[in-house]
Amino acid sequence: MMINETQLATEFGVSRTPLRRVLQQLSYEGLLEIRNGVGTRVTDIDMKTFKDIYDLRILLAETMGSLSPNWATDRHRETLAELIARAEDLRGRRDIEGYAHLANDLSALICDLIGSTPMREITDLLYYRVARIWYTFLPNLDWDDVVEELLGELKGLLAALASNDLGTFGKVRATYLRWMLKKVSRYISSD
Amino acid sequence: MMINETQLATEFGVSRTPLRRVLQQLSYEGLLEIRNGVGTRVTDIDMKTFKDIYDLRILLAETMGSLSPNWATDRHRETLAELIARAEDLRGRRDIEGYAHLANDLSALICDLIGSTPMREITDLLYYRVARIWYTFLPNLDWDDVVEELLGELKGLLAALASNDLGTFGKVRATYLRWMLKKVSRYISSD
DNA sequence: TGCATCGTAGCTGTATATAGGTCGTGCTCC
DNA sequence: GGAGCACGACCTATATACAGCTACGATGCA
Structure with a gap:
């Protein structure tokens, strides 16, 4: 599943800044993969x-x-x-x-x-x-x-x-x- | 030890945004304590x-x-x-x-x-x-x-x-x- | 002199514009 | 016809202005 920062921020009624804080933590926890210029997707696990x-x-x-x-x-x-x-x-x-x-x-x-x-x-x-x-x-x-x-x-x-x-x-x-x-x-x- | 976001950002030659990303990760790892309106300090450990x-x-x-x-x-x-x-x-x-x-x-x-x-x-x-x-x-x-x-x-x-x-x-x-x-x-x- | 209250300095949190990166698409040239 | 390159759409990364919060000190009153 792909995630769009702008779209998700609008959905939650906040700006991208606090949303990105959360996404980056989830990324750090291994639940998301953020790639510059490409997008953010929910990781699947091998x-x-x-x-x-x-x-x-x-x-x-x-x-x-x-x-x-x-x-x-x-x-x-x-x-x-x-x-x-x-x-x-x-x-x-x-x-x-x-x-x-x-x-x-x-x-x-x-x-x-x-x-x-x-x-x-x-x-x-x-x-x-x-x-x-x-x-x-x-x-x-x-x-x-x-x-x-x-x-x-x-x-x-x-x-x-x-x-x-x-x-x-x-x-x-x-x-x-x-x-x-x-x-x-x-x-x-x-x- | 206290940390000032603006000062540290200047020191590293970047804006506060990417610096905050790092500080928040360090905070998540338990190395920093960030308090709104107060400041950020390096945690000591009991x-x-x-x-x-x-x-x-x-x-x-x-x-x-x-x-x-x-x-x-x-x-x-x-x-x-x-x-x-x-x-x-x-x-x-x-x-x-x-x-x-x-x-x-x-x-x-x-x-x-x-x-x-x-x-x-x-x-x-x-x-x-x-x-x-x-x-x-x-x-x-x-x-x-x-x-x-x-x-x-x-x-x-x-x-x-x-x-x-x-x-x-x-x-x-x-x-x-x-x-x-x-x-x-x-x-x-x-x- | 003690205390409560309000103002303010200085900090982090948030919003937003802009920059930078990546990939697909279509055109061009071989 | 095919390979390569340039461009554009769309995404994340960064810079910056502004809002919100907290602690502290000055000030006025009891």
């Missing part, structure tokens, strides 16, 4: 990069328990319980946008449990870098399968939070990430 | 963040052998040999700027051995985020001690490269990072 990012996310998830974790509070547990309710609501109802919002909120919750600021920022960055790719694959996967796997993760995460065990929490998350990677890899190879 | 970043760098270094490493070439070994020569030249000659350049080049060499693009970018980012802090501590440390430790690392790295063992390479690097962290921590606590 399979190697996709796997590299997932490997890194898995590594970070497995380590989140040992690198200055935050203390889990009741608020975290309540939020997670809400997410489980929303996930159960997704059963049988093919709502990709709903799944996306749920995944975003879950990512935010997890980041909130990471006490190390640089690790939190990187975890957040890597999530948004592959999220959009994952969503493009979602329509090709078995919906019930995806929802059940998500529910399994959420319940595992809540159990870990209940005993305040962020080590296990990270391990559960890593398992889920591995599952996602495997799911997408299989789709790619069969493409 | 000890917790410093330790968090080092913990993360150590983790990444230890994992660089297993997460899609690049193949070491003769060019890498030659460059490393040059770095060793430069380090030996530093013996007895208290040249902090020379040490800084050496460390930068070493960091670039290491990043060049990381095949995973996101991991390489993060490794690079984290290096530059703490490098300037390290240099402010350098004058307070025993120079010979620092140079010998660096030489020890460089030789260890070269030995690992010789047998094309990036796992060991990362372990050696991690050991050096731990030493740096310990050195600075001790200085902080005794301050």
